[in-house]
Amino acid sequence: MELVWRPLTTADIPAVTALYTAAEAVDDTGEPLSEEDFAQSFGKANLPEGSIACFTDGMLAAYGLVEPREDPSDVHRVRLDGAVHPAFRRRGVGTALMRELVTRAQSLHLAAHPSLPLVASTMVESRAAGHIALVSSLGFTADRHFYEMEVSLGESLAQVPMPAGYEIVPFSVARSDEVRQVLNAAFAEHWGSTARTPEEFAASFTDNKRFVPSASYLALDRASGAVIGFVLSRYYPVIFEQTGVRELWIGDVGTLSEHRGRGVGSALLGWTLARGREQGYHRAGLSVDSANSTRALGVYERAGFKVGRTWVDYGLPVELG
Structure with missing residues (x-):
């Protein structure tokens, strides 16, 4: 399976929304998002340097966004968000996506806050066994729990x-x-x-x-x-x-x-x-x-x-x- 990577653009919003909706139908995180929601998050993001889209055979297989902090104090905790389409899971796409996002987080961090330590972070719903296994395999550890x-x-x-x-x-x-x-x-x-x-x-x-x-x-x-x-x-x-x-x-x-x-x-x-x-x-x-x-x-x-x-x-x- 050949993967093609490039930054996201606003033209990708419909495809990203469709991918997220397909993932939410399987993952049931309780957080549905609309095209308008993605348009808002894209508007705040540095898409050329802080986003990634993964295509295979012309289909969007995964996407990711990097959310740096504007004014961190002791530690710059950069959030990584994204999803892999259910049809492309367990093929290494998620691992490649997270590695790409960490690389982008490091680049944005060094440009803005080089004197601070960097922590890449991602939120995982506690029942998402596959997501937990993925981030754990890359060395992420559970730092904090939040109740919804x-x-x-x-x-x-x-x-x-x-x-x-x-x-x-x-x-x-x-x-x-x-x-x-x-x-x-x-x-x-x-x-x-x-x-x-x-x-x-x-x-x-x-x-x-x-x-x-x-x-x-x-x-x-x-x-x-x-x-x-x-x-x-x-x-x-x-x-x-x-x-x-x-x-x-x-x-x-x-x-x-x-x-x-x-x-x-x-x-x-x-x-x-x-x-x-x-x-x-x-x-x-x-x-x-x-x-x-x-x-x-x-x-x-x-x-x-x-x-x-x-x-x-x-x-x-x-x-x-």
Whole structure:
């Protein structure tokens, strides 16, 4: 089987979407993606240097994307994403794809952050035995586990009153940079987290078609009027199209450390879920580090969230010599 490799282009979006859909039908990761979703990720990527497509007999057999961090601190953890079409698995395509992606990650890293150590990372659904075997054979090891949790937005939602001295207000674009700075401070101690630049924050939220401002809320300190907490939500239409379920995805939740332990986060999350139900969402989902140091897991469990899947962040330290 002759393999032909080249970088991806935006013209490949339909073929990549079709490949991903075929893979998802087999892998059942619970993360369907549309052409619009891929168009958005392609728009953020350095396609000439940070992507790869593998063809055989003119058919797309595999694709991959490299996602460097814009402003890493101690370690540059570069994410590798991609998939192999089910018809071409167990033929060495996945191994070749991952090696190509690691090479591209190394090149991008050396151009941007040569003084930092590099770790190539990839997320693997815990039930994907073939994917786990592939990355393990290349030397990747399981560095962190993340729970994907969900809750039905029925009548039994837990409601926690906002403690005295705080109030909840809708997200406002005018406060975007303040929210970004609070997000960076709230996540500063989280494993693998790096401060988001204004451009990265905009790409994740305010400029992102999946961001839902109407289901995103802020907690304010009444005394100062400052933002001290946030819930930022997204909506992926493809999930509704394929399942009939309108899911509100809780993209980021956080409270400044000096305001934790008072019930602010629980009240803000409960408020968001209740408003989501009023807006016609059937369930809410989120992802959390299983070893989260801020005890976020307990907050989500008390709000009714239950673990549906586990994802594993596999990492490979890359030699730079």
